[in-house]
Amino acid sequence: MNLSFDDIFKVGIGPSSSHTVGPMKAAFIFLKEIRKKRKLKKIKTVKCDLYGSLALTGKGHGTDKAVLLGLSGYKPSSIASNEIDTILKNIKDKKKIDCKSFKIEFDFNQKSDIKFHRRVSLPFHPNAMAIAAFDKDNNEIYRQTYYSVGGGFIINEDQIDHEATDLLKPKKLKYRFSSAKELLDLCKKNKITISQLMFKNECSLYKKDIAYQNILSIWNVMDECVLNGLHSEGILPGGLKVKRRAPSIFKNLTKNMEKNLSDNLSVLDWVNLYALAVNEENAAGGKVVTAPTNGAAGIIPAVLKYYLNFYPRASEQGIVDFLLTAAAIAILYKENASISGAEVGCQGEVGVACSMAAGALTAVMGGSLSQVTNAAEIAMEHNLGLTCDPIGGLVQIPCIERNAMGAIKAINATRIALQGDGSHFVSLDKVIKTMKQTGKDMKKQYKETSRGGLAVNLPEC
Ligand code: SF4
Structure with missing residues (x-):
């Protein structure tokens, strides 16, 4: 790794x-x-x-x-x-x-x-x-x-034949892991959490305060992206004439705040809103953070906003821990499967983002190591087989709403994991392997070609 x-x-x-x-x-x-x-x-x-x-x-x-x-x-x-x-x-x-x-x-x-x-x-x-x-x-x-x-x-x-990734020189990281089992063993052996392990790795590359600020600066871009999405009206480019929905939903939710908050499920509206805002910004060519891809960029910010706005003990350290834990989970997928829709379908994008967010939210809500991997596993298990079939080759339908669904699913995976004791039947490593295999078995039409699924069953405009 x-x-x-x-x-x-x-x-x-x-x-x-x-x-x-x-x-x-x-x-x-x-x-x-x-x-x-x-x-x-x-x-x-x-x-x-x-x-x-x-x-x-x-x-x-x-x-x-x-x-x-x-x-x-x-x-x-x-x-x-x-x-x-x-x-x-x-x-x-x-x-x-x-x-x-x-x-x-x-x-x-x-x-x-x-x-x-x-x-x-x-x-x-x-x-x-x-x-x-x-x-x-x-x-x-x-x-x-x-x-x-x-x-x-x-x-x-x-x-191709080397281990080089992203044209980068090998990094001198303190901890190396190539599976969830190795990651957990390292955490247990050193009596640290996943985010602490990841932070020590960051400190192998940067001074401690710079490493911390780097992570927060990523959150700031994500947060700014949500904000931009909430206030940018109009039609998305590309010819499908998809209307940006986040600004009107935002107005509606803030106008009827009291009435909305009396609805126990209104939190879902807010999580949906954050995800829609980011993915509408993305579809418009705006500035976003890959998390782990652009098409799936709304899930991590939406779940983090949920943590910040609806979890009573949220903190700045929690933001950092959330992002570090999410990054560790993404690394497992990148190393052992794929985060490319063209290679394994949308399970590698929205599925991975959902898994990252579920594990990260569990960690910052006080979950144990095994509850964190349980949540990440649950989230992927119920995204297995998710195809990539964007209409007109645009990252709009189904991508924008799919992020909202992914964010809600991540929160639910966390809640299921936190209700358990962390023991789980399917390990995170096994589900990652299954995702890769499912991606291999998936027909080409469903892997970012716009030649199957929704992309062929609906007219482009
Ligand atoms: S459907 Fe395809 S393009 Fe859209 S988010 Fe999923 S993987 Fe990305």
Whole structure:
């Protein structure tokens, strides 16, 4: 295990971690690799080929735009959402990419230099893209194939046979674990909780106060995203004409606060609202935190907001513990299964987020180690087989509501686990293995291709 907190929770732009954040990072890394070879100044033009799921749902997920932004020298974590339209318009009008951070400018015709190979999939992973740069005589300067393997993680062709992830150097982490059993054994042996173990790992990378602030800053972006979603009205982009619902629900809930709070289940309305707000922001291309993906980005913030607003003993330390525990659970899925909808369907996105949130909420509500893994297991057990079939290739239907359902399911999994003594029939490791196997058995149509399920049974507009 070479993953830490910031591999799981990354600030990026919507609507998809694998189809937007990953390709944008790949395009940026491509330029960095050419810079290392000292050949940047030779670039006259760049061409990009998208394969498999990136080609099939890339238009709806904004993959082409993400590639252009990456080639313009922007990273998902640092681009301001309000800059995007101007950058893309300039490229379209001038047929050139002005990449200021790399001090280069090169030709790029959006119509012909980016190709969607909808019938071709590369063997290693369904989310594949190749980028090539050419000089003025059309000689190839550099070519690389990248795979966007979920949650914004990128590997290139040369890394397939290695353990390298996300083009990162191995990290010196204090504790290494590759299964839930190993994680629990480490916690028991050292008499620490999962969040304490994860925090010690963070302190292997950063000073203690910086590690703490990093985690809180991720929460701040999540919280800001909820807030933006609550106040942004209008129609989501992409052609489905989906109306943003969070602002009107928010108005209704706050207007009728007393009446609503007399309804014992009104808490569900608030949890639903938080999740809808984040995923509407994501669908609109706003700033979100991958948790563990963009499509499933609403579940963790919604359950954390539930903890903060409805759990009487909530605290700032609780936010940190929640996120660290959630990250540990995500690492188990990333290491042993997948967090890519294109690889294992939505069980790898919404299912994993639900499992993360259930385990994390259980931890901050005082659950034991075995209750935490029990909750994470329950949450995944009832997401097994969940397919990915976004209508029109857009991360809107069923994705937005699915986050609300995932958040509620996570809270329920916590409540079931906290009513028990932690003993459970199916272990977290077993359910992770089952999720992977179920994903393998799932037909291609249900893995982010928009060729099955809701995507074919409803008209696009
Ligand atoms: S259906 Fe699930 S996996 Fe597919 S795009 Fe939507 S959120 Fe992601």
